[in-house]
Amino acid sequence: MRVLLVVSAFNGLSQRVWDELRARGHNVAVSVHDGPASVAAAAFAAEPDLVLCPYLKERVPAEVWRNWPTVILHPGPVGDQGPSSLDRAILDEVPVWGVTAFGAVEEFDGGPIWACHTFAMPVVSPRKSALYGGPVTAAAVACVLDVVARAADPAFRPTSLQKASRPVPGTTRRPGLSQADRRFDWAADSESIVRRIRAADGFPGVRTVLAGQEASVFDARPGIGVGVPGKIIGRCRGHVLVATGSGAVWIGQARRIGGIKLPATTVLPVADVPIVEDGPQDISYRREGAVGYLTFSFYNGAAGVDECRRLESALRCAAQHDTQVLVLRSGPEVFCTGIHLGEIDAAPDPATAA
Numbered sequence: 032m033r034v035l036l037v038v039s040a041f042n043g044l045s046q047r048v049w050d051e052l053r054a055r056g057h058n059v060a061v062s063v064h065d066g067p068a069s070v071a072a073a074a075f076a077a078e079p080d081l082v083l084c085p086y087l088k089e090r091v092p093a094e095v096w097r098n099w100p101t102v103i104l105h106p107g108p109v110g111d112q113g114p115s116s117l118d119r120a121i122l123d124e125v126p127v128w129g130v131t132a133f134g135a136v137e138e139f140d141g142g143p144i145w146a147c148h149t150f151a152m153p154v155v156s157p158r159k160s161a162l163y164g165g166p167v168t169a170a171a172v173a174c175v176l177d178v179v180a181r182a183a184d185p186a187f188r189p190t191s192l193q194k195a196s197r198p199v200p201g202t203t204r205r206p207g208l209s210q211a212d213r214r215f216d217w218a219a220d221s222e223s224i225v226r227r228i229r230a231a232d233g234f235p236g237v238r239t240v241l242a243g244q245e246a247s248v249f250d251a252r253p254g255i256g257v258g259v260p261g262k263i264i265g266r267c268r269g270h271v272l273v274a275t276g277s278g279a280v281w282i283g284q285a286r287r288i289g290g291i292k293l294p295a296t297t298v299l300p301v302a303d304v305p306i307v308e309d310g311p312q313d314i315s316y317r318r319e320g321a322v323g324y325l326t327f328s329f330y331n332g333a334a335g336v337d338e339c340r341r342l343e344s345a346l347r348c349a350a351q352h353d354t355q356v357l358v359l360r361s362g363p364e365v366f367c368t369g370i371h372l373g374e375i376d377a378a379p380d381p382a383t384a385a
Contacts, residue, residue, distance in 0.1 A: 032057045032058070032080045032081060032179060032182070032183060033057075033058045033060075033077065033078065033079045033080045033081075034052055034057050034058065034059045034060070034079055034080065034081050034082075034083055034179070035059075035060050035061075035062060035073060035074060035077045035079035035081070035082045035083070035099075036048065036049060036059060036060070036061045036062070036083050036084070036085060037062050037064060037070055037073070037074075037082055037083070037084045037087055037091065037095075037101075038061065038062070038063055038064065038084065038085060038086050038087055039063070039064050039086055039087050039088045039089060040063065040086065041061060041063060042086050043164055043168065044085050044086050044104075044163070044164075044167075044168050044171055045061070045085045045086050047168055047171075047172060048083065048085045048171070048172060048175050049061065051172050051175065051176070052175070052179065055176075055179075057179070060073070060077045060079070062074070062077075064087060064088075064089045067090075067092040070091065070092050070095060071092050071094050071095055074095045074098070074099060079099055080099075080100075080182065080183075081099070081100050081101075081102065081178070081179065081182045082095060082096070082099050082100065082101040082102070082135075083101075083102055083104075083175065083178070084101070084102065084103040084104065084135070085104045085171060085175065086104070087103060088114075090139070091103070091135045093137070095135075096134070096135035096136070100134070100182055101134065101135040102132050102133065102134055102135070102145050102178050102182075103132070103133055103134075103135055103140075103142070104130060104131070104132055104171050104174060104175070105130065105131045105132075105133060105140055106130055106163065106167050106171075107120070107128065107129065107130070107131060107202065108127075108128060108129030108130075108131060108147060108149055108197065108198055108199040108202055109129070109131050109144055109147045109192070109195050109196065109197050109198060109199075109202065110192070110195075110197045110199070110202030110203060111131070111140075111199070111202040111203070111205075112139070112140035112141065112202075112203070112204035112205070113140070113204055113205040113206060113207060114207040115205070115206075115207045115208040117159050117162055117163060117167065117230075118159060118208050118213075118230045118231060119205060119208070119230075120152065120162075121152075121156055121157065121159060121162065121226060121229060121230035122226065122227065122230045124152075124156065124226070125152055125199070126151065126152055127149050127150070127151055127152060127198070127199055128149065128150060128152050128166075128199065129147055129148055129149035129150060129170060129198060129199060130147070130148055130167055130170040130171045130173075130174050131144060131146070131147045131174070132144070132145040132146040132147070132174040132175070132177070132178050133145060133189070133192070134189050140204070141192055142189075142192070143189035143190055143191050143192065143195075144189055144190045144191075144192060144195040145174075145177070145178045145181060145189045146173075146174040146177035146178050146181070147174065147195075147198065148170040148171075148173040148174050148177075149170070149198050149199065150166040150167075150169070150170050151166075152166075153166075156225065156226040156229050156230075157229060158229045158232040158233070158250070158364075159229065159230055159231065159232050159233070159234075160232055160233040160234075160331065160364075161363075161364045164364060164365065165363075165364065208231075210235075210237070210238045213227060213230070213231055213237045213238075214237070214238070214239075215227045215237065215239070216260070216276075217239075217260040217261035217273065217274070217275055217276070218260040218261075218275070218276040219275065219276050219277075220275065220276055220277040221253050221254070221275045221276075221277050221278045221279065221280050222253070222277075224251065224275055224280050225251045225252060225253055225280055228248055228249065228250075228251035228280075228282075229251060231249070232249045232250060232251075233249060233292070233331060235247065236248055236249045236286060236292070238288075240261070241261070241263060241271070241273065241282075241285070241299055242263055242299050242300050242301065243300075244287070244298075244299060244300070245287075245288055246285045246286060246287050246288070246298055246299065247285065247286045247288070247292075248282045248284070248285050248295070249282075249283065249284040249285070249286070249292060249330075250270075250282065250283030250284040250295075250330050251280055251281065251282055251283070252280070252281045252283075252311060253278070253279075253280060253281070254272045254273075254278065254279040254280055254281040254310075255278060255279060256272050256274055256278065256279035256307075257274065257278070257279070258274030258279070259274055260274050260275055260276050261273065261274065262274050263299065263301060263304050264279065264304070264305075265279075265304060265305055265306070265307035265310065266295075266296050266301050266304045266305070266306055266307065266310075267281075267306060267307045267308070267309075267310025267311060268310060268311065268313065268337070268341075269283060269294030269295060269296050269297070269335075269337065270282060270283045270294070270295055270296070270310055270311050271285075271295045271296060271299060271301055271304070272307060272310065281310065281311050282295045283295060283311065283330055284330055285298040285299060286298065290377075291373040291376060291377050292373060293373060293374060293377055294335065294337075294374070297374070297377070313327060313328050313329055313338070314326070314327045314328075314341055314342060314345050316345060316348070316349050318352070318354060321354055321355040321356065322354060322355070322356045322357075322358060323349050323352055323354040323356070323357045323358065324358045324360060325345055325346065325349050325357065325358065325359050325360070326360050326361065326362065327342055327345075327359075327360075327361060327362075327367075328361055328362030328363075328364070329367070331364075331365060331368060332361070332364075332365035332366060332367045332368035332369075333368050333369065333370070333371040333372075333373070333374075334367065334369070334370060334371055335370075335371035335374040336374065336384060338371070339370075346359070370385075
């Protein structure tokens with residue numbers, strides 16, 4: 032089957048769909064949305080049997096969906112509509128969520144249903160980016176395979192949204208979340224603060240004020256500490272520890288308004304903040320008999336200068352052990368996306384940092 036992927040960016044999900052379809056023998060082309068004219072031109076050039084939109088924020092031109100079967104993936108179950116689906120799923124602590132494949136029509140998220148796959152939400156509130164790269168991607172691929180099979184069946188007809196069954200009760204159209212909707216008070220409990228930040232990770236983050244500076248914060252996890260809510264009371268390996276109404280929260284990444292997302296200690300003034308030795312660990316080592324396991328888990332897989340040096344040190348230490356096999360592995364989300372280019376761009380001397 033000839034398949035055209037129309038995407039806003041060739042992101043991880045789009046690459047996974049591309050790879051899964053090619054592995055099954057399909058002829059797959061990709062068009063990055065650069066305006067309605069470019070998408071229409073790509074469709075007329077490819078003459079696809081099916082147009083798939085695994086990651087698309089823009090509207091599909093009518094001359095495309097009126098001429099070719101066009102299916103859009105939405106990161107929410109049947110009935111869910113709006114741009115903040117995953118954010119709300121995390122904030123609302125729903126037990127089950129899903130991905131829906133629907134036909135493109137004039138109304139956003141309102142087309143007939145081609146496929147839907149649900150999944151159990153993690154018990155602990157996940158980072159949105161981790162949810163997207165894990166359960167959402169797996170459900171999206173399952174939807175794509177269903178769609179391709181059904182597109183090849185001349186008898187198949189998608190079900191209208193009004194008649195389709197809803198596997199998750201209460202789904203409806205909801206507006207996108209604003210920063211005002213995401214706002215929290217540092218005097219709140221740590222668990223709710225972590226959940227709010229994770230629901231906005233890795234975009235757009237939650238805007239707040241720390242050390243007198245306004246910044247968007249990311250990569251939150253519970254911590255231990257006591258202090259005035261909102262005060263930075265510790266730092267460790269790029270993270271800052273912020274006091275809350277019920278303890279503390281570690282913040283790993285921050286971004287000044289209009290700036291680049293970087294380790295929080297790079298963005299915020301923390302030179303006088305005490306170092307906490309038992310803070311978040313991103314490198315660990317253990318042995319099982321003759322096998323040693325060196326695990327590293329950097330934020331979004333990006334390794335800055337400090338991470339590279341610490342990983343090198345850990346490798347040298349592990350290599351001195353009398354193991355027969357050394358396994359280098361990542362955490363559960365992503366292996367390694369390479370050097371932290373944002374950190375290089377933000378350095379006073381980017382060439383030296385590189």
